[in-house]
Amino acid sequence: MARLTINGQTHEVDVTPDTPLLWAIRENVGLTGTKYGCGIAQCGACTVHIDGEAVRSCSLPVSAAEGKRITTIEGLASGGTLHKVQQAWIDHDVPQCGYCQAGMIMAVAALLKDKPKPTDADINDTITNICRCGTFQQVRAAIHAAANA
Amino acid sequence: MTHMPRLSRRSFVVGAAAAAGGGLALGLDIPLGRPKAALAQAATPEVNAWVLIRPDDTVVIRVVRSEMGQGTITGLCQLVAEELDCDWSKVTYEYPTPGESVKRNQVWGSFSTGGSRGIRTSHDYVRKGGAAARMMLVQAAANQWSVPAAECRAESGVITHTPSGRKLRYGEVAEAASRLQPPTDVQLKDPRTWKIAGKPLKRLDTANKVTGKQVYGADLKLPGMLNATIVECPVFGGKVKSFDAGKITGMKGVRHVLQVGDTAVAVVADTWWQAKTALDALPIVWDEGPNANVSSASIAKMLEEGLSAEQGFVGNQAGDAKAALASAVKKVEAVYAYPYQNHATMEPMNCTARYTPERCEVWAPTQDGQGTFAAVLAASGLPADKCEVYKINLGGGYGRRSGLHQDWARQAVLIAKQVPGVPIKLLWSREEDMRQGRYHPVMQCKLTGGFDASNNLVALHMRLSGQSILASVNPQAVEKDQGRDALTFQGVTSPNLLGGEYALQYTIPNLLIDHAMRNTHVPPGVWRGVNINQNAIFMECFMDELAQAAGQDELEFRRKLMANHPKALAVLNAVAERIGWGKPPPQGVHRGLAHLKAFAAYVAAAAEVSVEGNRIKIHRIVAATDPIYAVNPAQIERQVAGSFVYGLSAVFYGECTVEKGRIVEGNFDTYDSMRIAQMPPVETIIMPSGGNDPWGGIGEPTICVAAPAVLNAYAKATGQRIRTIPLKNQRIRMA
Numbered sequence: 026m027a028r029l030t031i032n033g034q035t036h037e038v039d040v041t042p043d044t045p046l047l048w049a050i051r052e053n054v055g056l057t058g059t060k061y062g063c064g065i066a067q068c069g070a071c072t073v074h075i076d077g078e079a080v081r082s083c084s085l086p087v088s089a090a091e092g093k094r095i096t097t098i099e100g101l102a103s104g105g106t107l108h109k110v111q112q113a114w115i116d117h118d119v120p121q122c123g124y125c126q127a128g129m130i131m132a133v134a135a136l137l138k139d140k141p142k143p144t145d146a147d148i149n150d151t152i153t154n155i156c157r158c159g160t161f162q163q164v165r166a167a168i169h170a171a172a173n174a
Numbered sequence: 175m176t177h178m179p180r181l182s183r184r185s186f187v188v189g190a191a192a193a194a195g196g197g198l199a200l201g202l203d204i205p206l207g208r209p210k211a212a213l214a215q216a217a218t219p220e221v222n223a224w225v226l227i228r229p230d231d232t233v234v235i236r237v238v239r240s241e242m243g244q245g246t247i248t249g250l251c252q253l254v255a256e257e258l259d260c261d262w263s264k265v266t267y268e269y270p271t272p273g274e275s276v277k278r279n280q281v282w283g284s285f286s287t288g289g290s291r292g293i294r295t296s297h298d299y300v301r302k303g304g305a306a307a308r309m310m311l312v313q314a315a316a317n318q319w320s321v322p323a324a325e326c327r328a329e330s331g332v333i334t335h336t337p338s339g340r341k342l343r344y345g346e347v348a349e350a351a352s353r354l355q356p357p358t359d360v361q362l363k364d365p366r367t368w369k370i371a372g373k374p375l376k377r378l379d380t381a382n383k384v385t386g387k388q389v390y391g392a393d394l395k396l397p398g399m400l401n402a403t404i405v406e407c408p409v410f411g412g413k414v415k416s417f418d419a420g421k422i423t424g425m426k427g428v429r430h431v432l433q434v435g436d437t438a439v440a441v442v443a444d445t446w447w448q449a450k451t452a453l454d455a456l457p458i459v460w461d462e463g464p465n466a467n468v469s470s471a472s473i474a475k476m477l478e479e480g481l482s483a484e485q486g487f488v489g490n491q492a493g494d495a496k497a498a499l500a501s502a503v504k505k506v507e508a509v510y511a512y513p514y515q516n517h518a519t520m521e522p523m524n525c526t527a528r529y530t531p532e533r534c535e536v537w538a539p540t541q542d543g544q545g546t547f548a549a550v551l552a553a554s555g556l557p558a559d560k561c562e563v564y565k566i567n568l569g570g571g572y573g574r575r576s577g578l579h580q581d582w583a584r585q586a587v588l589i590a591k592q593v594p595g596v597p598i599k600l601l602w603s604r605e606e607d608m609r610q611g612r613y614h615p616v617m618q619c620k621l622t623g624g625f626d627a628s629n630n631l632v633a634l635h636m637r638l639s640g641q642s643i644l645a646s647v648n649p650q651a652v653e654k655d656q657g658r659d660a661l662t663f664q665g666v667t668s669p670n671l672l673g674g675e676y677a678l679q680y681t682i683p684n685l686l687i688d689h690a691m692r693n694t695h696v697p698p699g700v701w702r703g704v705n706i707n708q709n710a711i712f713m714e715c716f717m718d719e720l721a722q723a724a725g726q727d728e729l730e731f732r733r734k735l736m737a738n739h740p741k742a743l744a745v746l747n748a749v750a751e752r753i754g755w756g757k758p759p760p761q762g763v764h765r766g767l768a769h770l771k772a773f774a775a776y777v778a779a780a781a782e783v784s785v786e787g788n789r790i791k792i793h794r795i796v797a798a799t800d801p802i803y804a805v806n807p808a809q810i811e812r813q814v815a816g817s818f819v820y821g822l823s824a825v826f827y828g829e830c831t832v833e834k835g836r837i838v839e840g841n842f843d844t845y846d847s848m849r850i851a852q853m854p855p856v857e858t859i860i861m862p863s864g865g866n867d868p869w870g871g872i873g874e875p876t877i878c879v880a881a882p883a884v885l886n887a888y889a890k891a892t893g894q895r896i897r898t899i900p901l902k903n904q905r906i907r908m909a
Contacts, residue, residue, distance in 0.1 A: 118809075
């Protein structure tokens, strides 16, 4: 049994301690916005925030997330107001299939918290999520728009 | 049970509505009852098969092509809405089910979403659907006013009786319109007058994709559902010999350990992670069959033999290429090679099924609802009236989820049959997805060009040697064509083959393009662009080699061969002009060009690159496309840039290696994909030429031109010609 604090709510989840956080979030808590893409921290589709930092939840055991503040895509907006990254994504019509976008948005939200006005080089260094549809051109434009929002 | 908390009818209906795009809880009358596509219809008058209008004027447009990111829902809705003259802000959409389609005599036509066909092969009948609905709404209003319909006009969802100025909203007359006979003579608008179609409108399906609410196949939750994962024999064609279920049956959450057909083993558990952990621990003995020694090297050797084999299926021919080459003053020859590649959709293959002897229901992220329906019938053994398929959003498709590749649907049904009454969600691991692909076919190509004394290209022989997709997925089509797979020639065909959609855009007096079909045990599949990818590299890189051998400018050399191909020339000229061809590039920067006709669209690209050591920096790519008609320029731009990501990832990193009969690469650490840091700015020139030519596709055509443009620029920069894909094998990477 693990105790997880996700989007401000506490959940008791019946999993082994080595279960990846991703699967506890998706299957035990039932929040499916966080995606499975690779399981080896390569693609970033599973990105969540842990104490405000972007983390690839597919490769983090639940035991390492206990007692920490976990935020998923479902908890990024505050109340009825979208996070500025989500709004920029809508304004720039970023998603194609959309499967990687929750992870992409979480990675970008963490970047903007760290660097409110990222340069292209900052983006290149930090945003390493895979998108097979190839939305990168819109992603870059939307990051700069969110930074200036 | 803690594995499925928060599940309530309400939350599911919300999820289902999201899955169907918000139109309604379409086909997902939860929990698990018979689908009620009628749910929406009961409250929403169906004006005709394509258009439903609610009393509050919401317009629900039916779309049967699958949305997988390419924007087909938005584009098709634009076409219907244009002719309907409705208020775009009130448009939503829904997916009819394949079962409904059977009941209604296939009224919506083909569900198949591949070959960039979504819009280009249905624009005519979906527009007529919108126009007919508008005529019926106008007639209903005219009837209510007892005036001739000719005195009424429709605009933005409002019908006006012109002489009196009276007005009625669509929502007010939809019920009456739904009872009218449909018109027989339906005229379409002149596209030059379009107000909704042809405009760079936002997608209709974005909101849920930024909040995590969008439900993909992998996210589906059904009451009482169990989770499964599977492993097929890693050697294609092999079988299960034995497995020791006792080793894992005691593991937490494990419910069933099942053989699936002759070739696979699945574990069903409370959660997917439990199933995966158990399957990884399951000892399985495989009968690997006759292919356990096949390797990439042995396949390459077989293909090499085909390069000089006497016989080949002909895809394009003019004059006598062999004789002309024999008497040519100068000859140039080169051999190229293209590897197996996986689709690697971000969402691994998955499918959910519930089976009882009375009914089989399947929830599928599919590119082809009808293709999945056929697979479900075959796997369940039940008749059409006892089966239904509900389409769920796809986390990428690119061909892997096409109607031709329904292995995952079959597996889900075969598992569900062994656990009757229980919904089973089958989700593959990424490793299974990488190793059980339907791979971009492997191909080698020998090109020989011949010049006369004045350095004119007088002959070209292009010999392809490699795998046929159709021979694997549709052998009847190959048999009908005397053994030939015409699709192999995509982009280089004779003018009439495949309807001319992929015709070579050069006129060469003596030409032979032929294919030595060399099939392997590795299952090939359709892929974004598929055979245009290698054919564009072969043809367009070799064109540069020929131009350089003749001492001519690469653009001028092409232009001379393209006088009879004005639309292809127009897109090539457009990218050349925009990139500044003929003017000096910035210091250290080199340029390359390529073009092709594919999926009835004319496309071209020009790239600027610089090379430092073994790293290629792509500074900029200019693309041009002439899709004949452009339904949504903003989405076209996104598809073009996106296709370059997929195409450049393939040319730099994409290879599935075969060792001991199986695929080596298992994940993105060994099958890399381009990241944002490598993404060059892409400028897209959209130049629809209109007229009566068949409409061209959008999602795929441009994928093939970025790679040869970059390879041609690399050759200019270094003097080195790369002829073997992917570039990672030559230690070249994207900077």
